[in-house]
Amino acid sequence: MIIRSLYVRLVGMFLIVVLVSIVASFLLTSQSFKRDIRTEVSVQLVNTIADIERLYDVASPRALLPFLSETARLQNVSIVGVSPDGRWFGFGQHFREIGSQMTAEQVQTIFKGHTVVFNLQQNDTTGPLQKIVVGQIARFGQLELAILTTPDRVPQERSFMRTSNMLLLSMLIVGTLLFFIAAHYVVSPLKQLMQATTRLAKGDFSVRVKMKRKDELGKLADSFNQMADSLSRIETMRADFVSSVSHELQSPLTSIGGFAEALRSADVTEEERNHYVDIIKQESGRMSRLSDGLLRLASLDSQHHPFHPQPIRLDRQLRDVVLSCEPQWADKSIELELHLLETTVDADADGLNQVWLNILHNAIKFTPEGGRITIWMKENDGKNSVTVRVSDSGPGISEEARARVFERFYKADPSRDRSIGGNGLGLSIVKQVITLHGGTVEAEPNGADGGAVIAITLPTG
8 A cells, every 4th residue: 555655656746846847948948939930920011011012013903902812812811901091901710800800009110110019909819929010101002001011820830739639648648657667676575575575574584585776775775684683683682682591590490309309208318408408508609790791791781880980090990800719719729910000091990800700710610720811911902902811721712603602691511501500691791891982892712722712902191
């Protein structure tokens, strides 16, 4: 219905534009034609009077009136003759109009040797031209008359009307047919886009518009396809997110339910009871961390997350985080190297502190006993930024995993992560916080020790 309405509107607008253009063109053309034909007809009528005068001299007819009557018929003109005393006679279709509209002043002007030109007013004029009357003195032997003449028919007028009407009608018909085709060419892609939009609104994110055009409609189709791609990715991420959350919650809930049921048994020893309680507490902790992570991500996504940037010494903050995690890395006999520079950045202290804790906890989790973690800083000359790299000697991150490691719930080795308490949200939180600070974070190719390398760049000015 929308496409049909658009189609009708386009055709209607075209017809209005064409009709207005035709009327305007006709009026302008007819005015120009009037000016040209007036001059041409005036010259012809002056020549006609001169020809009548010469023909009379050559033919020497017996009577003047029959001669003028026959001449008017042969020349297709109306003739009015006026004597010096004001008496007049005429021949042809319009001699009465000429006789009634000519004035004494015009007749006197003719007898003084001047040419008079005026328009003959007619109530039945249907063409674009008024009849032109030309008056001039003529001598027939010893008789001197004022001769006024006008054409009975103007062939140019009829030809002009016929040609103009045919031309304008042809333009209207051909233009309308061509515009119907052009409108179909314009509306058809819109119809295709509308159908694709309807399918997209119903949840079919696989729909794409195939359109090989370079104009605005082609760009619109490309934008639609990009939107469909984005919505498809968002839908996939949403489904994965729901599946991952459900899985992450189902596992600890199952464990808690099972061990809680086991605690009811009278045959459970005190040692087993304490073991079951520890597992329940551990699984409850996993659920609490998952809930905290989801709440933090929701806050960051809402763009209303508390953000209070202030100048902080980045090297001091990193050193404090390393010291706070000393029990974890010391317990695994991990060698931790720091290569820090005295650097100040504008950042939210709590948010950035969470970033370093998440990255360092990951490095500690995946670094084996007696391994090594290295943190070093580098100022980027001319870019007003500083880069912090955290590398470990763990198993590293595969090339395929590096592209997805910051996605929510993504785990290169889910079973291993679950065994050490990970839920796949830590690096997602890191990316959101760093983006909020106007920085970047990426997983670089594995370092010299074969382990993962996380590089974070923050603006310094």
